[in-house]
Amino acid sequence: MDMALAVLIFTTTLEMYPVPFGTVLVLNLCIGLCTLHALTILILEIGITKFSVSQVIKPLLPFLFIMVIVLLLIIYIPEISMFLPRLFNL
Numbered sequence: 001m002d003m004a005l006a007v008l009i010f011t012t013t014l015e016m017y018p019v020p021f022g023t024v025l026v027l028n029l030c031i032g033l034c035t036l037h038a039l040t041i042l043i044l045e046i047g048i049t050k051f052s053v054s055q056v057i058k059p060l061l062p063f064l065f066i067m068v069i070v071l072l073l074i075i076y077i078p079e080i081s082m083f084l085p086r087l088f089n090l
Contacts, residue, residue, distance in 0.1 A: 019085055020078040027071045034064050 011021045033041060045056050074081050 017078065017082065020074060020081045023074055023081040024071065027067060027074065031064065031067050031071065034060050034067070 010016075011018050014021070042053070042056065045051075046053065049056070
């Protein structure tokens with residue numbers, strides 16, 4: 001299925017505005033890049049910098065924690081992500 005069509009179907013079936021849905025989607029993808037599931041990026045970082053896994057992961061933990069908190073806020077309070085569109089009457 002095409003990605004744009006999938007987003008349209010999910011937003012209509014979940015009865016969610018596209019802006020908060022897109023914000024949640026992008027933030028989830030960013031969180032996925034900071035975890036161990038993105039092994040290709042982690043292996044590349046370790047290979048270039050010659051650091052160990054713990055030296056690469058430890059500095060990311062505060063940012064990961066903050067991103068999860070922001071994600072939960074956007075999920076439960078969608079007005080946060082709708083602030084700028086409403087400010088510009090979009």
